[in-house]
Amino acid sequence: MGSNLAQPSRYSRHEVLPEIGSAGQNKLRNARVLCIGAGGLGSPVISYLAAAGIGTLGIVDYDRVDRSNLQRQIIHSESTLGELKTDSAFQYISRLNPDVKINLYSVRLSEYNAIDISKDYDLIIDGSDNFSTRYLVSDVGNILDIPVIWGSVFKFYGQVSIFHPKIGPCYRCVFPQPPAPGSVPNCSTVGVMGAVCGTIGSIMATEAIKVIVGMPNTLISTILIYSAEDSNFERIKISKNVKCYSCSKPLEARTLLPSYQDFCGEVIGITVHDFETKRSINPNLVILDVRRPEEYESGNIPGSINIPSDDFLNQLLILDLDRDVELVIYCHSGARSRKCIREIEQLGLANVSILDGGILAWNSIVGV
Ligand SMILES: [Zn+2]
Structure with missing residues (x-):
């Protein structure tokens, strides 16, 4: 019918x-x-x-x-x-x-x-x-x-x-x-x-x-x-x-x-613990370190990609990420990540979060 x-x-x-x-x-x-x-x-x-x-x-x-x-x-x-x-x-x-x-x-x-x-x-x-x-x-x-x-x-x-x-x-x-x-x-x-x-x-x-x-x-x-x-x-x-x-x-x-x-003072932040969980369950998780290259060289989260915040959008476009990709951004303590997340949203990438406290927090809990 x-x-x-x-x-x-x-x-x-x-x-x-x-x-x-x-x-x-x-x-x-x-x-x-x-x-x-x-x-x-x-x-x-x-x-x-x-x-x-x-x-x-x-x-x-x-x-x-x-x-x-x-x-x-x-x-x-x-x-x-x-x-x-x-x-x-x-x-x-x-x-x-x-x-x-x-x-x-x-x-x-x-x-x-x-x-x-x-x-x-x-x-x-x-x-x-x-x-x-x-x-x-x-x-x-x-x-x-x-x-x-x-x-x-x-x-x-x-x-x-x-x-x-x-x-x-x-x-x-x-x-x-x-x-x-x-x-x-x-x-x-x-x-x-x-x-x-x-x-x-x-x-x-x-x-x-x-x-x-x-x-x-x-x-x-x-x-x-x-x-x-x-x-x-x-x-x-x-x-x-x-x-x-x-x-x-x-x-x-x-x-x-x-x-x-x-x-509203909201940040899509995740704790170090949640970040580690994400890493363990999602092999395709993209981790971006937005600090300067010399900071990155002095120690970073394994598997992360360095895209400095001062040329963030251009370098991100070169990466040509899929819109469905899950991204976590970190910097030293969080401030630069917040700036970058606004730029990321303009690209239509929706599944993005910031590592709360940056590498400082990660080092203090997980370390390398
Ligand atoms: Zn009104």
Whole structure:
């Protein structure tokens, strides 16, 4: 049976709802939704939007499926362990609803690619797990005049809202400044109840469908806060900040920051221990030493390549690295590596981290 013949029965429970109907279902079929992250929140979002017959789903994620993801990231499975989450998501959606057009972006969303990736979508869903991406996505929504549905989870708690540039406040209106680096622990250190991701992600998908079909009473100008610990929902009204860095400006004056990770004080750093683990499991790991040649000669991490930071980009281009390659950069103590990582991102290499503390830290723990 052709997919067109199958469609009426597939969406009949939507079409029978007067608030959606066949007109609303057509809007869903014509909608283009970009989902940032195919993880804990992205999984339920992707599931319900694909099932709802969203015409085009874009998915941005550079990570691979790890066994510790499977407690909550329900679109992935044992059979896709080690695969890119985007590829795993593609397989899941294809099985669920082959009528959905899927665009995959296996990159880290950054200030260099975010506008390009997002510009052809009607709605962005932010299921990311870090502050720099949240500010970036909110600013992109404001620049492109696209609503952003935001959610976050932590232990037994979750929050959801819609940042609609035309109507309500944005993420920056509510949180003008990021928290101090390290002051908010992430889910990998404090944990999260997997089913809470399902609750919050399902609300995000629900709100997305409501926005697309034009239902009233959405979470625009409201943050919905859920506590699974108390089995309680709470609503907080939020309003536009007239001094907001982004949405208080006219559309044409809104710009991205040069670096969202700098703004949030985030560095994709790895510890010496994690670095040693990476080295032991990935024979193709590329290790770049960005110190001066004489520093490199005086002692380096075995297997590393010396590309001095003062001519970094040119020499890196000569290496002609594959975009999927996993890179670790180190210098003496970390400062030069941070400068180089910004240049690397311009090349579209996504899987890059910095060895925290540089060779100083490595020498003190591993040594040569
Ligand atoms: Zn704002």
